[in-house]
Amino acid sequence: MEPLFTPEQLADIHAYHQPYYIRAAVEPLVRLALSALLLAVLVRPVYRGAGAAAAALERRFGGALRTAPVSRAFFSAMDRLWGEPGWGTAIFFALFIDLATQLLYAPANVYFFYVLEHRHGLSNDTPATFAWTWFKGSLVGAIALTALVVGLYGLARRVRRWWLVLGVPVALLMLVASALDPYRARLYFDQTPLREGPLRSRITALMRKADIPFSDVVVEKTSVSSKRIQAYFAGQGPTRTIVLNDVILRELAEDEILAAVAHEAGHVNEARWPGRIASSLAVLALLFLIDQALRLSARRGWWGVQRAGDIRTLPLVSLGVFLLITLAAPVSGALSREREREADRYGLNLTGDPGAFRRMLVKAARVNKMDPEPPRWVVLKGMSHPPIGERLAALDAP
Template sequence: MEPLFTPEQLAEIHAYHLPHYIRAAVNPFARFALLALMLGVLVRPFFRMATAAAAGLERRFGFLRTAPVSRAFFSAMDRLWGESGWGAAVIFALMTDLFVKLVYAPVDIWFAYTLEHQHGMSNYTPAAFARDMLKGHLLGGFAIAALVIGLYGLARRTRHWWWVLGVPVALLMLVSSALDTYRGRLYFEQEPLPPGPLRTRMTALMAQADIPFSDVLVEKTSVASRRIQAYFAGQGPTRAIVLNDVILQELSEDEVLAAVAHEAGHVQEQKWPGRIASSLAVVALLFAIDRMLRRAAARNWFGTSRFADIRTLPLLSLLLSLVLLLGAPIAGAFSREREREADRFALRLTHDVDAFRRMLVKAARVNKMDPDPPRWVVLKGMSHPPVGERLADLPAP
C-alpha cells in the first residue's frame, strides 16, 4: 500500500501542526496566569469602571426607564436581578470578556488566519474573516450577558438557585441537538443536494441503516476553509445529512458514502447515557459554584460585598477552566472510542473497506492530519484517534 504522505507532505504537516502543539502545551498555563492577574489586580478597577459607566448611561438614557416601549424591558430586568445594578454587572462581565479577547486576539488571529493561509487551508478574505470573528464575539457577548442575568440574578433571589437553574438547563441540553441544523446557517449558506445518483444511493444507505432524515444539505464552507467535512445535524424531524462543498469536490461517490456511513455510526450511538451524565454534571457544577460564591461572600474575596457579587465572575471562569482541563482527557478517551466504533459501523454498513480507506487517506491529505501526533497530545483530549491508527485498524480488503 502506498504511504499515506510523501516526505514533502509529511514535512508540511509537521510544520503546520507544531505551532498547535506548542499552543496546546502553553495555553493552560497562560489561561490560568491571565485569570490570576484578573483576580489579583484587575477585578477592583474593572468593577469601579463598570459602575461609573453604568451610572453615566443611567444619567444619559435614564428616560428609557419610563418610555412606553422600553420601560417593560427595564422593569423585567430589575425583577430578574432582584434590585437595580444589573447594568453595572453586565458591563463588568463584558469588560472582563473583552480584556481576555484582546489579550488573545494576536494569537487567535495568527492561528485562525495567518497560519491557515500559510499552509493553504483557508480561503478567508480579511473582510470575511473579520466579519465572522466579530459575529462570534457578539454571540459570545450576548451569551455572557444572559449568563450574568440568569445565573447571578437567580442566585441573588433564590437560595437553592443551582437546582432551580440546573434542572431546566439540563433538560435543554437533552433536546438542544434538535437545533443543530440551524446553527451552521449562522455562518455558511446551505442548500439541498440536487437529485442524482449520490442522493439516491445515500437515501438507500440510510434506509438500510434504518436512519430517517429530512434532507441532504450542502454547506458552502469553501468560502472560508479547504477542509473536508460531513456530519448529521438535528434529531428526529430536524435530522439532516450535511456535506460541505469541499467533500463533493475532493471525494468520489463511494468515498462520500463511506464518510456518511461513519457519521451514521454516531447517530446509532447510545447518546442518552452521555447526555444524562452531562446534565447531572452541569447540576453538580452549579452546586460547586454556589459553594464557591458563598465562601467568597463570607470572606469578602476581591472586595465582594454580598452573595453572588459579579466580581466573582473571573473566579467562575477559573473554576470552569480547571474542570474542562481535568475533564478533557476523559472526554477525549470516550470520544476516540466512539470514533472507532463509528468506523466499524461504517464498514458493516457499506462492506467497502477499500472506499473507506481511500476516504480516510484523502481526508488526511486534504485536512493535513498528523498521522502520528505526540502521545501527550492524544491523551490530553484528542477527539479522534490518529488517522494512522484508524488505517491500521482496517481489515484487509
C-alpha cells in the same frame, strides 16, 4: 501500499501542527496566569469602570429607555430580577472582562486561525470574511455571556437554591438542544439541498439500509473560508439533517462520500441518552459548586463581595470551570476516540467497501493535513479522534 503522505506533504503537515502543539502545552499556563492577574489585580478597577460606564449610560439614556413601551418592560423585569440597582454594572463588568481576554488572545488567534491557515493552504478567508466571522462569534458570545450574568447571578441574588432552579430547566434543555443544531450552523454558512441525482439516491438508500430516518441532505458552503473536508449529521428525529460541505463534493468520489456518511451514521446509533443524562447531571453539579464558591467569596469578603451573587466573583467562577474542563478533557477525549473507532467499524460494515473507506480516510487526511502520528501527550490530553495512522491500521486488522 502507497504511503499516506509524500515526504514533502509530511514536512508541511509537521510544520503546520508544530505551533498548535506548542500552544496546547502553553495555553493552560497562560489561562492560569491571566486568571491570577484578574483575581489579584484587575477585579476592583474593572468593577469601578463598569459602574462608571453603567452610571453614564443611565444618565444619558436611562430616562428615555425607562419610558419607551418596549424597553420599559425590559428595564422593569431586570430591576425585579436583580432586586436592586446594579445589573447594568454586572453586565458591563462581564463584557469588559470578556473584551480584555479577547484582546489578549487576538494576536494568537489571528496567527493560528488566519496566518497559519493561509500559509499552509487551508483557508479561503479574506481579511474581511475572517473579521466578519470573528465579529459574529464575538456577538453570539456576548449575548450568551449577558444571559449567563442575568440568569445565574440574578437568581443567585434572590433564590437560595438558585442552582436547582436554574439547573433543572437547563439540564432538560440540554437533552433536546441537539434538535436545534441544523439551525445554529446557518449562522455561519449558507446551506442548500443536495440536488437530485445518483449521490442523493445512494445516500437515501444507505440510510434506508441503516434504518435511519432523516429530513434532508444539504450542502454547506464552507469553501468561502475553509478548504477542509467535512460531513456530519445535525439535529435529531424530525430535524435530523445530513450535512456535506461543498469541499467534500469536490474532493471525494461518490463511494468515498458514502463511506464518510456511513461513518457519521455510526454516531447516530450511539447510545446517546446515558451521555446526555450524565452531562445534565454534571451541569447540576457544576452549578452547585459555583453556588458554594459564591457563598465562600461572600463569607471571606473577597474583592469587597458581601453577598452571594456578586458579579465580582465571575473570574473565580471562570477559573473553576476552566480547571474542571481541563481535568476532564483526558477522560472525555478517550471516550470520544472510542466512539470514533466504533463509528469507523459501523461505517465499514454498513458500506461493505473497505477500499472506499480507506480512500476516504486517506483523502481526508491529505486535504485536512492530519498528523498521522501526533505526540502521545497531545492524544492523551484530549484529542477527539484517533490519529489517522491508527484508523487506517485498524482497517487492516483481522
